Amino acid sequence: DVKVTQSSRYLVKRTGEKVFLECVQDMDHENMFWYRQDPGLGLRLIYFSYDVKMKEKGDIPEGYSVSREKKERFSLILESASTNQTSMYLCASNHPLKSGEQYFGPGTRLTVT
Amino acid sequence: SQQGEEDPQALSIQEGENATMNCSYKTSINNLQWYRQNSGRGLVHLILIRSNEREKHSGRLRVTLDTSKKSSSLLITASRAADTASYFCATSGTGANSKLTFGKGITLSVRP
Numbered sequence: 001d002v003k004v005t006q007s008s009r010y011l012v013k014r015t016g017e018k019v020f021l022e023c024v025q026d027m028d029h030e031n032m033f034w035y036r037q038d039p040g041l042g043l044r045l046i047y048f049s050y051d052v053k054m055k056e057k058g059d060i061p062e063g064y065s066v067s068r069e070k071k072e073r074f075s076l077i078l079e080s081a082s083t084n085q086t087s088m089y090l091c092a093s094n095h096p097l098k099s100g101e102q103y104f105g106p107g108t109r110l111t112v113t
Numbered sequence: 114s115q116q117g118e119e120d121p122q123a124l125s126i127q128e129g130e131n132a133t134m135n136c137s138y139k140t141s142i143n144n145l146q147w148y149r150q151n152s153g154r155g156l157v158h159l160i161l162i163r164s165n166e167r168e169k170h171s172g173r174l175r176v177t178l179d180t181s182k183k184s185s186s187l188l189i190t191a192s193r194a195a196d197t198a199s200y201f202c203a204t205s206g207t208g209a210n211s212k213l214t215f216g217k218g219i220t221l222s223v224r225p
């Protein structure tokens with residue numbers, strides 16, 4: 001079974017802090033994605049990556065950056081956390097040539113105070 | 114930008130009844146997928162239907178796709194309390210990547 005893990009289930013950070021959210025997948029997937037989920041807004045794509053050291057902006061990249069140094073790991077970075085970044089963050093991965101379904105991690109609920 | 118829009122936003126039914134959820138989208142797609150999310154958890158893939166398919170079954174799930182109307186429906190038959198969750202449709206565009214665009218979701222409550 002595909003497994004996607006995220007470093008924390010719950011995280012509380014202060015405004016202005018630099019925050020790292022880590023995601024690891026164990027199925028050798030090329031594609032990895034970061035979403036945020038907010039009530040009434042559904043899932044919105046922040047960044048995605050098709051390969052190591054490759055990244056592309058999604059729909060809402062402002063205030064975020066990413067890093068993909070290894071194929072299995074995709075990190076989301078909040079350079080200076082703000083209260084409007086309080087949200088549920090979901091990581092996903094898939095294989096580009098196989099079924100289009102994405103495999104999701106359990107999510108990290110981030111609160112910025 | 115949101116592509117999939119689900120309808121209704123919330124649905125409450127009795128155990129044993131069927132649940133029908135609808136999704137509409139705006140642009141051409143490669144495939145349409147349905148996901149389930151239990152409270153506070155990640156999403157789980159349920160079923161994928163390609164643009165050249167009209168209907169697909171998986172256990173108690175039936176998905177239809179009408180590309181002329183740009184709409185899909187998910188039917189869950191003989192619902193169970195464990196089906197209580199949020200359901201999302203997601204569309205994959207016709208471009209070279211497998212990026213998905215998700216709707217806002219439907220909250221399904223199945224009363225025991």
